[in-house]
Amino acid sequence: MDCNCVSDLLIPPVPALWTPGIAFPDWAYKPESSPGSRQIQLWHFILELLQKEEYNGVIAWQGEYGEFVIKDPDEVARLWGMRKCKPHMNYDKLSRALRYYYNKRILHKTKGKRFTYKFNFSKVVLVNYPILDMANSPFFLAQNHFNGGTSTPDCSPEAIQSLFPRLPDSGRGTSLFERSTTAPGPEGDKLRLDSFPFLSTGAPCYTKPPSLLGPYARNPPFDYPWGFNPYLPGAFSLNNCPKLPPGSLYPSQFYPNPLQSSLSQLPHPFSSLLPPAEAGGGERGQTGGTNGTAGGQQIRLCLPPYPGGLSLGRTDIANVASLAERERAEVNPPGTGVSLGLGAGTGLQSPTERRGGVKQDPESDSDLEITDLSDCSSDNENDHDFRKGPSLASRSQIVLDGKKGSVLPPISSLPPTASPHPLKSVMPVSPPPPSLPLSLSPSLALHERHRETETLKMIRS
DNA sequence: GGCGGAAATT
DNA sequence: AATTTCCGCC
DSSP, X not given: OOOOOOSSTTOOSSTTTSTTSOOOOGGGBOOTTSTTTTOOOHHHHHHHHHXXXXXXXXXXXXXXXXXXXXXXXXXHHHHHHHHTTOTTOOXXXXXXXXXXXXXXXXXXXXXXXXXXXXXXXXXXXXXXXXXXXXGGOHHHHHHOTTXXXXXXXOOSHHHHHHHOSSOOXXXXXXXXXXXXXXXXXXXXXXEOGGGOGGGSOOOOOSXXXXXXXXXXXXXXXXXXXXXXXXXXXXTTOSSOOOOOOTTOOOOSOBOOOHHHHHHHTSOTXXXXXXXXXXXXXXXXXXXXXXXXXXXXXXXXXXXXXXXTOSOOOHHHHHTHHHHHHHIIIIISOTTOOOOOSTTTTTSOOOHHHHTTTOSOOSSOOOOOOBOOSTTSOSOOOSSSOOOOSOOHHHHOBOOOXXXXXXXXOOGGGSOOOSSSSGGGGTSOSSOOOOOOOTTSOHHHHHHHHHHHHHHHHHHHO
């Protein structure tokens, strides 16, 4: 049990102080009661390494969207082993673990490129909004880079709207963790939906494939919701994720999360799931910040700014499996050829497919959950910049009941409904309208405004 | 290197 | 459940 492994590897005591990087919300970790609890998962770890510039020499985004190369397999394995207290970890074992992700459709191997894997972000995007009918959206069907990505995105307002019944305000920042001053203690660290770090932002923190920057630098095919445009270098940042000056305090605010923003403006019961500030639709005291970013460090999203990856959150990936399940169940009826699955139509085949598609997906695609780090002893090695100290994640907790602050629960914890898309049952037939992201075109803005008005009428009636 | 089966581990 | 460990095969 005791080992000198890094227990807090990549998990900051306080998210904000954590290298301008990802902080994982508490809900992203398995409950301690579950077996293998609070163990960070490999893909999670990989993403963290990927987002940290200091590991660019070890592992980095490279090549196609979502693709990364393990430049130093031994080192990555060593880091992973350190993290998991597995001193005998090696690339062979690590790669075996990665291979298990094939069936889960979280990753797949880039054939022909050594040590190169690719995240299935498109899946991730879909599952990030299970409440929305994204799977059937022409927008996403077109954006799915795992199905070839050859079709032209339907960028019509309707298409986009189909994905985001409620587009968020673009300028609202939210804190990842509401470090409540009134409720100190274990519950002091309220987790908020916008803790979806991947939905947060950040400047690209990896070496962008130069060849890909050019083409995407201009004229993106469309504006992304909530002002997000992965085609742009700063795609994952609403403010280009400025490096925080040394000594920056925690981010008092984090970037807006489309989902949260959406929920915050939805009629009950969803708005009630949000903390008062959000539920109120509103304003949060900004730390002299603009758009909730200036007040402090943001959690950065470090995904390749390529098309197709609108956002990637822990939640996203964490639900990849569940998506896959749903996909099989409803999105990808046999013979439709409209597979959102990995490799479909790309020539890249999933292991299953490669094997003739006979094999059943053994991983029943239950939700992947991110786990924590309290598994190892706290005797971290200090040869890395990993911080020591109690993990905020381990201290914070999700408060699901209204009494405790109405922290928005993970999507997966939302009450089940008969509909595959829970929100549908509470949403007006006409998508509730949102406050518009700056990126929306004026026409779309009007369109949305009209919808908003209509929706409000409906709600009031 | 890469793959997946199988069993063990946590 | 998610690896970890080991292994034979290509």
